[in-house]
Amino acid sequence: MAASTKHRIIVADDEHAITQGLSAILSDEGYDVSICADGQKALDELQSGDYGVVLADLMMPKVDGLSLLKALQDKGIPTECIIITGQATVDSAVQAMREGAYDYIEKPLNSEKLNRLKALIPKALEKYAIGQKNRELASRLETLTHYGELTGQSEEMRAVYQIIDAVAPSSASVLILGESGTGKELVARAVHSKSDRAKGPFFALNCAALPKDILENELFGHEKGAFTGSINEKPGAFEMADGGTIFLDEVAEMPTDIQVKLLRAIESRSVRRLGGKKEIAVDIRIVAATNMDLQKALEEGELREDLYYRLAVVELFLPALRERVSDIQLLANEFLLRFSRQNSKQLTGFDEDAWAWIHAYHWPGNVRELKNAVERAVIMARGTVVTAQDIMPRHLRLAAAAAAVAAAAPASDKAAPGKTAAGKTAAKPKSKTTRTGKR
Ligand SMILES: Nc1ncnc2c1ncn2[C@@H]1O[C@H](COP(=O)(O)OP(=O)(O)OP(=O)(O)O)[C@@H](O)[C@H]1O
Numbered sequence: 001m002a003a004s005t006k007h008r009i010i011v012a013d014d015e016h017a018i019t020q021g022l023s024a025i026l027s028d029e030g031y032d033v034s035i036c037a038d039g040q041k042a043l044d045e046l047q048s049g050d051y052g053v054v055l056a057d058l059m060m061p062k063v064d065g066l067s068l069l070k071a072l073q074d075k076g077i078p079t080e081c082i083i084i085t086g087q088a089t090v091d092s093a094v095q096a097m098r099e100g101a102y103d104y105i106e107k108p109l110n111s112e113k114l115n116r117l118k119a120l121i122p123k124a125l126e127k128y129a130i131g132q133k134n135r136e137l138a139s140r141l142e143t144l145t146h147y148g149e150l151t152g153q154s155e156e157m158r159a160v161y162q163i164i165d166a167v168a169p170s171s172a173s174v175l176i177l178g179e180s181g182t183g184k185e186l187v188a189r190a191v192h193s194k195s196d197r198a199k200g201p202f203f204a205l206n207c208a209a210l211p212k213d214i215l216e217n218e219l220f221g222h223e224k225g226a227f228t229g230s231i232n233e234k235p236g237a238f239e240m241a242d243g244g245t246i247f248l249d250e251v252a253e254m255p256t257d258i259q260v261k262l263l264r265a266i267e268s269r270s271v272r273r274l275g276g277k278k279e280i281a282v283d284i285r286i287v288a289a290t291n292m293d294l295q296k297a298l299e300e301g302e303l304r305e306d307l308y309y310r311l312a313v314v315e316l317f318l319p320a321l322r323e324r325v326s327d328i329q330l331l332a333n334e335f336l337l338r339f340s341r342q343n344s345k346q347l348t349g350f351d352e353d354a355w356a357w358i359h360a361y362h363w364p365g366n367v368r369e370l371k372n373a374v375e376r377a378v379i380m381a382r383g384t385v386v387t388a389q390d391i392m393p394r395h396l397r398l399a400a401a402a403a404a405v406a407a408a409a410p411a412s413d414k415a416a417p418g419k420t421a422a423g424k425t426a427a428k429p430k431s432k433t434t435r436t437g438k439r
């Protein structure tokens with residue numbers, strides 16, 4: 001490796017023996033290593049240079065490992081941090097991981113630990129490189145309205161495109177978070193199609209839809225005779241996605257014992273079929289998604305923390321549609337065109353009331369709901385433009401009609417005083433409908 005392309009690493013520790021030892025070993029691995037005897041020196045050095053990784057002792061003078069990590073984040077320094085910790089402070093190291101450290105390694109640094117460190121550093125550098133590329137692309141993608149199959153021009157969606165662009169070429173795992181209907185599967189496909197695995201398979205599996213045994217079978221496959229009725233062998237998703245991408249949808253709903261197997265497969269890059277003896281090597285990129293509250297899923301143990309760290313090398317959050325107002329109009333117009341064409345209709349747009357309603361509605365089902373609403377509106381529309389009545393979901397349309405009747409009732413009461421009693425009885429059930437409709 002030429003000196004100029006060497007990855008730069010800082011080793012920050014007050015123990016001379018450790019800095020010297022690590023420096024020698026890591027220089028041998030081809031890295032450009034700088035040594036700092038305390039956290040403050042490391043921070044000064046990190047501010048002045050382009051370092052991919054800092055190995056930071058948890059307990060060191062002036063600025064300790066945790067404070068160094070926090071200072072990096074506060075100052076927007078993207079260097080990945082690997083914490084070195086003594087056995088007594090492992091809890092703090094785990095805490096550091098929660099706060100954004102890449103990983104931690106426990107002293108004493110025997111040969112097993114050093115091997116782990118040697119394996120960790122390239123991965124941390126890869127994550128750093130993805131971040132760098134991400135920042136470089138930020139300006140280039142500023143004017144985009146579309147990206148692959150995704151439509152969206154909001155700042156939030158452009159940030160999503162940047163992350164996909166940066167992460168796609170690597171084989172880093174991506175965890176996509178977002179409410180239902182925000183486009184997680186489209187993003188997963190984009191990650192695949194922008195990667196150099198694009199010619200390989202894309203294999204999607206919904207982990208919430210399948211009973212445990214079937215899910216396990218789908219993931220890992222089975223050998224002939226593995227269980228009653230298994231007359232043929234069957235390769236699992238891992239084998240079938242070899243050379244490509246596997247998309248694990250609703251991953252937080254995967255039973256925990258399968259999560260353990262999944263973790264093992266990811267770490268060993270190999271799978272063993274049910275009833276099988278041999279490990280089958282696989283080369284796959286994992287993209288996972290969940291619409292669950294991740295914090296809650298982790299706290300309640302539904303998603304194993306160790307698996308989470310492996311899946312979320314890059315985390316990608318898809319904002320709800322109501323939070324990106326500038327995309328609503330773009331998407332609505334695009335769906336209108338598409339469904340008009342599909343249904344041989346000559347619709348030219350939405351009327352003012354329809355737009356007012358579209359913008360006021362909170363779209364709990366996100367893009368999926370908007371897409372379905374526009375498709376329905378196109379089919380229902382009688383004129384050349386879509387009206388509010390055409391696009392509103394049925395329950396809201398009924399509620400609006402009821403509210404209109406209720407609002408009109410006192411006026412007609414005045415005009416025809418004899419009908420007061422009937423008007424009141426008519427208004428009551430309608431207002432009930434309004435409440436039911438909002439649920
Ligand atoms: N940005 C977008 N541009 C165009 N179409 C989109 C976009 N986002 C979502 N869609 C469409 O909305 C529908 C839902 O998208 P998708 O299945 O990817 O959502 P999801 O987040 O995976 O939802 P769920 O959590 O319910 O599985 C699909 O028909 C998809 O084509």
Ligand SMILES: [Mg+2]
Binds near residue numbers: 184185249
């Ligand atoms: Mg989905």
